[in-house]
Amino acid sequence: MIQRGIALFAVLACGAVAVGAQPPTLASVLAATSDADWRTPDPENVVYLDLAAGRVVFELSPTFAPAHVANVKALVREGYFDGLTINRAQDNYVVQWGDANERDTAKRRAIRGAKPTLPAEFDRPLAAGIPWTALPDGDVYAPEVGWSFGFPAARDPKAGRTWLSYCYGVLGAGRGNDAASGGGTELFVIIGHAPRHLDRNSTAFGRVLRGIELLSTLPRGTGNLGFYETAEQRVEVKAMRVSADVPAAERTPLQVLRTDTSAFRQLIEARRNRREEWFKYAVGKVELCNVPVPVRTPASR
């Protein structure tokens, strides 16, 4: 239903008439980027979830949840997740993996250097050195929203706090009712409308860069909250690995559009005012979670 033709368009500005100039669209903004607009995530902050069906690639955010990032990497490096299962797929909400038997199993008891639980990192202090590209259109849930280091985020300048926002594809740490009962042994990804009520209620610490369709298409669990009810329904986690530990030939090379650039600000504008020919009405605003942060496979050299 979306046919993204680009209309010829007369742009009038400062008395000049540029007939035939094209207003920016997502496609035109991306086409105009240079290599400097893209970054290669630090392989120490990239984690792979390898399933029989393929690989899901995550970028982690040590800025927003340093203890969780360190702990999940430690769990990954201890092989904690290898052989565990995807246990939950709740429609329009989350896919979750970890220890199907939860709490106090052999897997959990075998954790060595990593920690079974951590204090929550629901938010963090605002600080110099954290870049911020603001979205000016307001937000139902937070005083300010925007992007930082490639992640959708929110902040409250009065409270001096900032946090990642639970947009589609964001990676969170599951927990029980105790705020300090999480820590990374249970992980989930958002596969539906952004449940922003999880913001500041659950530690968000990364997002999917590629492969989310391997999770979002999983059969929904028929148990309460979308949990699978039998062992046969669960998909095995073949392995989780930190990209830096993987031989170069087995890595998935990806680049992410920088969010602190003019190119990204143009992309935001292109999403606030959709100018593709298909669109008849441009509201002139956009919601945080409706602005994608593009990911690409770098061209071979």
Place this chain on the structure above:
Amino acid sequence: MIQRGIALFAVLACGAVAVGAQPPTLASVLAATSDADWRTPDPENVVYLDLAAGRVVFELSPTFAPAHVANVKALVREGYFDGLTINRAQDNYVVQWGDANERDTAKRRAIRGAKPTLPAEFDRPLAAGIPWTALPDGDVYAPEVGWSFGFPAARDPKAGRTWLSYCYGVLGAGRGNDAASGGGTELFVIIGHAPRHLDRNSTAFGRVLRGIELLSTLPRGTGNLGFYETAEQRVEVKAMRVSADVPAAERTPLQVLRTDTSAFRQLIEARRNRREEWFKYAVGKVELCNVPVPVRTPASR
């Protein structure tokens, strides 16, 4: 990751102390509803999409898009959709079905009483008699949002217009670049974060009441915009039928929570302020598309 335990809670109001009273949650609000809070949709406004995997049930809105509802029912009754296919599954966006070969095929030429295209019904005039339950928390895309006849909707009182909002599960009519090129021969459902930029750009005329997981778990198409690239990838539409035309024994009995009731207003409050024990922070606001309009199977009599 969500464990919806309900904490014992001391409610203080008007000097009275009710120790042990529970603050409202989605579960408690639903448990307290009476039969009068639920309605049975008119079977003339309920349509089934029957796939080999099961049935998707839609409620249509003749209030918001009368011509499209009438035309889709006419197409359904002519058997237009029977034997056509699901042609597109774009992650975090839409699933779409219709004529894979598009435009001017035998199917389209065979349309009899129905119309191949219709003028757009992107919005409609505000009018007395259209109920409105307002959400007071603001919205990025529209001056006002709320619910009408069970559908998430928006309105602009200054312009005197109202329209359905493209939340998860909303049913729309595909079209080409011409606003009048739709009409119901191509249909799509939202399976990701609400693409509210489609509001007023695409005729929305219903929503899924049950079975969306049959669409949201479909393999994503690998072609441009998530279109399937081969005939083998497409899932057949066994039939679409208007519920009123289906023998009673083959219907799917469903009831929808009325959205013009005190019960629904309590449900909104329960979603604005999450009081389940798991939640540590209640923002006191909620986004339109994060308030579900509950559907139930009526108890057998």
